[in-house]
Amino acid sequence: MSAVATLTRPVRVGKIPHAGLLLVLVGIIVFASVRTDSFLNTNNLLNVARQVxxxxxxxxxxxxxMVAGGMDFSMGGNVAVTTAVAAQMLSHGYATWLTLVTAIGLSIAVGLVNGAVVTFTNVAPFVATLATATLLDGVALLVINGMSISIDEHLSGLGSGTTFGLPNLVFVAAAVLAVVAFVMRYTSFGRDAFAIGGNEDVARLSGITVSRDKLVLYGLAGALSGLAGIMLLSRLAASSPGTGGLQLQLTAVAAVVIGGTSLAGGKGTIxxxxxxxxxxxxVANVLNLLQISSYYQQISVGAVLLIAAIANLLQSSRKR
Structure with missing residues (x-):
């Protein structure tokens, strides 16, 4: 009898993971569908998929x-440098494979430098990576000399190609998300990252090699920045001033914080x-379709990030 009652009992919305966020997303989709016919257009949805x-x-x-208590504000700057270097190499006739290896290798090196500074000097991750971000934005401009560098048809298969009707970029992103989700949930490295974010000193005393893991985490962040840079370059077919940079970084940070990842570490899900x-x-797509100024997009990202950060803090305080 109790089993039947359990099966027939209605599911509480509060028990659905990220129910509030899911309801907001559905509400915005319904609003966009009502306000403009273009939103559900196939080309528009594919464009949104490529952008996200x-x-x-x-x-x-x-x-x-961030689950491990770290932060990297230089990932957007790393994207900018990756796109700039790759665009210059492709435009000068270098082989595609060599370009990809060089660009992603450079991005990994940047991540490892960030990790070394944070791990061995005890400089706050926010300060160290923000300084790196400023430096990388300047390097990107120097590499392209402040001009737009076209790569013509190079990487077009990745940026504009489709498989089974879906953009190839979506498959790359899905693969990355799946691998990271698997690592976080089913591997000792992922469990160690949660432990480091929960309490770094306790993690070290329990035998976790905190310094090594932090270096690997920052190196991985650099590698994914390089991959994102190649993806962005393939979509835009050019590297220009403003490609990547702080705006892209803040959007990613806002998305992670909105998704419930703790700013203090120890909590988060893909x-x-x-x-x-x-x-x-x-939201960005709806603003464009409704012909609302792009300035409001920056305002919305900043406002959402602030609200999410406050909610994140309040939730942590209630748990304590």
């Missing part, structure tokens, strides 16, 4: 890093991050 794929890859790496990425992508 780049943010999703950055957000995946950021989620794992499922929440995916919903956060989709929410911000849909």
């Amino acid at each position: 794929s780049v943010v999703a890859v950055i957000a995946a790496g950021l989620t794992l890093l 499922g929440g991050t995916i919903l956060g990425v989709l929410l911000l992508g849909v």
